Amino acid sequence: MIFSGSYLEDDVEFLLKVIDIDFTSIEEKEQRIQSGQAHYSEMINQEYEPTQAYFATFKEVYALNKMRFAKDIFTLAYHLSLKKDIVLVSLVRAGTPIGVLLRRVLKEVFNREVKHYSISIIRDREIDNIALSHIIKEYPHFEMIFLDGWTGKGVINRELKKFIAKFNTDYMHEISDKLYVISDIAGVADFSVTHEDYLIPSSALNSTISGLVSRSILNDKYIKKGDFHACKYYDNYQKSDMSLWFIEDILSIIQGLTSDTKALSTKDRHLHQEIEAYIAKIMQEYCVSDINHIKPGIGESTRVLLRRIPYIILVKDLGCEDIEHLLHLAKEKHVKIVEDKTLPYTALAIIKNVQKD
Secondary structure, X not given: OOOOOOOOOOOOEEOOEEOOOXXXXXXXXXXXXXXXXXXXXXXXXXXXXXXXXXXXXXXXHHHHHHHHHHHHHHHHHHHHHOOOOEEEEEEOOOHHHHHHHHHHHHHHOOOOOXXXXXXXXXXXXXXXXXXXXXXXXXXXXXXXXEEOOEEOOOHHHHHHHHHHHHHHHHHOXXXXXXXXXXXXXXXXXXXXXXXXXXXXXXXXOOHHHOOOEOOOEOOOOOOOOOOOOEEOEOHHHHHHOOHHHHHHHHHHHHOOOOOOOOOOEOOOHHHHHHHHHHHHHHHHHOOOOOHHHEEEOHHHHHHHHHHOOEEEEEEOOOOOHHHXXXXXXXXXXXXXXXXXXXXXXXXXXXXXXXXXX
């Protein structure tokens, strides 16, 4: 049976094993990650269910960005429509809403029927080889289009290329390792619509805008030989679920757009060097020893506030309307916000070093 979360069955097929896993508190999870007792992918915490006040803030920032986002989805869909024999492969979880939208636009605007899978990739561990093999079996001669929402430091792009190279060697395949994103603030994605750091609306909520599916889990207690990576399905959050609402709302905007599109951007080595230099500066300034504790960009900053223990949030402009949801969450969680006009992004989060406590 196809697992599509709270999306329509044709929207996406999650190649994930749904499990019932005990939740780990954010505090315990952070302690275990930073002490080296466990990898982040082995645990999952109870997700933040948006309050009415946060929903109201979300809708305000969403209204500011939805037209731009819709145009960017349309642009990426247009360029993909020119390709022959493709299958969309979104990376759980930030890539999933992007893949759902692209599949819908390709079908409803460009009259292209394209299959969309969503699979797991785990930093420092692996991409789901069982899922990749499944897709190749179903679409042996199709090009895989790997999708994510945005880049931060460029870690997932690097990991994707490393994992695909190993997969191709181990299984004697030649699948593409090209990554497509909407916003490539790290300058590393193979194809993107923009290098600017703006709010990708689906980053401002967790499972309630991603088909009620958790981030992926890789824990040997639940995953046996031949299994896909795992996930938790938050069916108890149905009353807060905005996944299909979001898809339909963006589609309604796209239906009214003209065919005016721009060329896709490619890797920007100069931008990436600038970003690396700035991150090194921040690590020194704030005495951060683990680069994984630096989360650049508005999307990653939102994630940190929703599911990690933040130390501080840096923003380029405290008066920027796009960060209202960050200010809301930071106030709710008693996290300090600092304005830094030199910031090359809209926002940047630093995760708290709990080992110092």
